[in-house]
Amino acid sequence: MNNTYYIIDFDSTFTKVEGLDELANIALAGSANQEKVVAQIRSLTEQGMNGEITFSEALSRRIELLKANRSHINQLVDFLYTQVSESFQRNEKFLREFSDHILIVSGGFKEFIVPIVTSMGLKEENVYANTFVFDAEDNIIGVDQDNVLAHEKGKVKLLSSLKLDGDVYAIGDGYTDYELRASGLANRFYAFTENVKREKVTANADHIVPSLDEFLYLNKLPRSQSYPKSRIKVLLLENVHSVAIEAFKREGFDVETHKGAMDEEELSEKIKGVSILGLRSKTNLTKKVLENADKLITVGAFCIGTNQIDLKTCTEKGIAVFNAPYSNTRSVVELAIGEMILLIRNVFTKSNQMHAGKWDKSANNSFEVRGKKLGLIGYGHIGTQLSVIGEALGMEVYFYDIVDKMPIGNAKKCRSLEEVLRVSDVVSMHIDGRKENTNVFGKREFEMMKDGVIFMNLARGHVVEVPALVEAIKSGKVAGAGVDVFPYEPKTNSEPFENELRGLPNVILTPHIGGSTEEAQEGIGLYVPERLLEYMNNGSTTGSVNFPEVQLPLLRDSHRLLHIHQNVPGILAKINNIFAKHHINIIGQYLKTNETIGYVIMDISKGYTNEFIQEIKDIDETIRFRMLY
Numbered sequence: 251m252n253n254t255y256y257i258i259d260f261d262s263t264f265t266k267v268e269g270l271d272e273l274a275n276i277a278l279a280g281s282a283n284q285e286k287v288v289a290q291i292r293s294l295t296e297q298g299m300n301g302e303i304t305f306s307e308a309l310s311r312r313i314e315l316l317k318a319n320r321s322h323i324n325q326l327v328d329f330l331y332t333q334v335s336e337s338f339q340r341n342e343k344f345l346r347e348f349s350d351h352i353l354i355v356s357g358g359f360k361e362f363i364v365p366i367v368t369s370m371g372l373k374e375e376n377v378y379a380n381t382f383v384f385d386a387e388d389n390i391i392g393v394d395q396d397n398v399l400a401h402e403k404g405k406v407k408l409l410s411s412l413k414l415d416g417d418v419y420a421i422g423d424g425y426t427d428y429e430l431r432a433s434g435l436a437n438r439f440y441a442f443t444e445n446v447k448r449e450k451v452t453a454n455a456d457h458i459v460p461s462l463d464e465f466l467y468l469n470k471l472p473r474s475q476s477y478p479k480s481r482i483k484v485l486l487l488e489n490v491h492s493v494a495i496e497a498f499k500r501e502g503f504d505v506e507t508h509k510g511a512m513d514e515e516e517l518s519e520k521i522k523g524v525s526i527l528g529l530r531s532k533t534n535l536t537k538k539v540l541e542n543a544d545k546l547i548t549v550g551a552f553c554i555g556t557n558q559i560d561l562k563t564c565t566e567k568g569i570a571v572f573n574a575p576y577s578n579t580r581s582v583v584e585l586a587i588g589e590m591i592l593l594i595r596n597v598f599t600k601s602n603q604m605h606a607g608k609w610d611k612s613a614n615n616s617f618e619v620r621g622k623k624l625g626l627i628g629y630g631h632i633g634t635q636l637s638v639i640g641e642a643l644g645m646e647v648y649f650y651d652i653v654d655k656m657p658i659g660n661a662k663k664c665r666s667l668e669e670v671l672r673v674s675d676v677v678s679m680h681i682d683g684r685k686e687n688t689n690v691f692g693k694r695e696f697e698m699m700k701d702g703v704i705f706m707n708l709a710r711g712h713v714v715e716v717p718a719l720v721e722a723i724k725s726g727k728v729a730g731a732g733v734d735v736f737p738y739e740p741k742t743n744s745e746p747f748e749n750e751l752r753g754l755p756n757v758i759l760t761p762h763i764g765g766s767t768e769e770a771q772e773g774i775g776l777y778v779p780e781r782l783l784e785y786m787n788n789g790s791t792t793g794s795v796n797f798p799e800v801q802l803p804l805l806r807d808s809h810r811l812l813h814i815h816q817n818v819p820g821i822l823a824k825i826n827n828i829f830a831k832h833h834i835n836i837i838g839q840y841l842k843t844n845e846t847i848g849y850v851i852m853d854i855s856k857g858y859t860n861e862f863i864q865e866i867k868d869i870d871e872t873i874r875f876r877m878l879y
């Protein structure tokens with residue numbers, strides 16, 4: 251072990267929160283002025299951390315406001331067990347292994363610090379912090395004034411008295427931590443920004459460390475992440491749900507988010523250096539963008555459709571793409587059912603008339619859906635769900651799909667598109683957005699339909715020729731239409747919507763919100779990051795839309811090599827020859843291929859040379875190589 255001492259701060263570094271602020275929250279729970287007092291305490295904490303008021307002033311003023319007792323401290327400790335910073339949780343092994351050289355030096359209080367840090371392997375005798383003074387009823391009435399840490403430049407005085415023999419590295423989020431470096435007592439100061447980032451502190455740091463992983467990486471210390479995730483960029487576009495953002499932040503990635511989509515030019519610049527990209531339906535991931543994607547490992551479509559992504563190029567470049575194949579299915583189905591009922595009853599026309607002051611109480615052109623024929627074009631996830639609910643409403647369901655599909659319930663499978671169109675009272679599109687489906691629905695298809703049909707497209711805008719639909723509405727062929735998707739859709743909410751369907755009677759237009767419900771977005775926000783993280787951390791490709799699917803066991807006590815190559819004969823033999831030449835023992839090996847690529851995963855024991863790795867990388871057909879440990 252080296253002779254370096256690691257001086258670590260507690261509040262907002264070891265834990266995500268400030269202990270005293272949380273103690274106030276607990277002590278004042280339910281009291282009328284809780285919010286006000288906690289805000290005052292937080293503000294004093296901030297001023298002290300930024301060096302705007304002296305530490306001792308901040309401390310004594312906070313204690314005065316606190317009104318806490320010993321039982322509140324017990325509650326605080328229980329809470330703090332759940333608030334240890336993520337990167338500290340990940341690196342408990344380092345804390346235990348280096349416990350003789352790790353000192354917790356804090357302006358906080360031993361009463362809550364000791365139980366937390368000792369539970370993670372640190373030593374009580376290495377905790378330097380304040381202690382409370384209690385009265386006979388166990389109320390906190392002050393701070394032990396004999397402790398140097400209760401006073402100005404307390405950390406500096408404390409460290410100077412310890413006379414540590416060796417290098418000293420200080421890690422913390424506050425100005426008092428930086429003071430150790432300024433005084434010359436610490437060789438380096440690492441500003442820890444996983445929980446809070448303070449300009450005045452980071453400006454003075456030798457290094458800014460967004461996580462403990464980064465600190466351990468910089469100092470070549472044992473760590474749980476082979477390469478710190480804080481160095482891996484995640485770019486999330488189109489307002490993906492906050493649970494997704496949290497999932498990546500929790501793992502320690504460097505996450506950037508954007509509310510809207512990006513056009514080709516903007517994304518071509520932004521993609522540089524990004525390893526994980528998240529998008530929805532409005533961002534086109536084109537060949538040109540992918541040419542600039544120098545670090546891209548994986549892409550998550552936070553939606554069902556992946557037609558906006560050049561999957562072929564992604565595959566050729568060894569970029570694994572994932573989507574959320576059913577998280578918003580129910581939402582689309584509910585919207586389709588709602589629109590169908592409103593359209594067949596002519597509700598929008600009546601509602602518009604009412605807004606214009608016209609009362610037209612009549613049954614003309616208003617029908618029930620019960621007993622009507624529902625024609626579904628595309629019988630995938632959405633089509634089949636709609637089939638079930640349509641039948642429950644008393645409709646007869648007919649469907650057409652290019653793939654032979656099992657009918658659900660009493661639905662009738664049709665052999666051709668025409669067969670469905672000729673019989674249906676309501677036609678609903680649920681085919682996917684592949685290129686070949688462009689304009690599959692035009693004048694000819696509308697002409698095949700019954701007069702007065704209701705038509706809905708909640709699939710993709712480019713599958714229907716809009717002028718043909720407009721004509722069919724104007725001629726009365728189509729009595730009502732629900733359209734959620736358009737060949738061109740605005741990139742952001744501030745861009746105006748232009749389309750020939752605007753202003754037509756009994757036409758419901760919605761801004762591509764079939765899948766936009768809180769439930770669906772949260773579901774997608776949980777599902778997609780799980781797939782992406784599984785791939786990043788473990789190599790598993792379950793649910794990938796362009797990679798061979800492999801579900802891998804967790805990595806234990808071995809190193810995992812992931813080799814993506816062009817799918818030509820003989821690659822596995824080449825790999826195995828290199829293993830044999832270097833006498834490397836394979837613990838586990840998995841191979842899956844698709845038409846374009848092969849994906850080999852090899853778990854090996856830790857003894858191998860850089861030459862061995864280089865030879866694997868140098869195989870001619872290699873597209874991408876990654877190592878996990």
Ligand SMILES: NC(=O)c1ccc[n+]([C@@H]2O[C@H](COP(=O)([O-])OP(=O)(O)OC[C@H]3O[C@@H](n4cnc5c(N)ncnc54)[C@H](O)[C@@H]3O)[C@@H](O)[C@H]2O)c1
Pocket residue numbers: 554555575576578579582627628629630631632633650651652653680681682683687690708709710734735762763764765766
């Ligand atoms: N409006 C929205 O917000 C929203 C939300 C979710 C999905 N969608 C769209 O809805 C589409 C359908 O979603 P899904 O989850 O049911 O997809 P899915 O892949 O499960 O089903 C699509 C079905 O269409 C069939 N198909 C493809 N081309 C066809 C054609 N030309 N004629 C007949 N059948 C054809 C396929 O064989 C498949 O069974 C998605 O691809 C997506 O584009 C829109």
Ligand SMILES: O=C(O)CC[C@@H](O)C(=O)O
Pocket residue numbers: 530531532552553554555556578709764765766
């Ligand atoms: O939310 C989106 O952007 C797209 C929704 C939908 O079209 C999908 O493909 O899932």
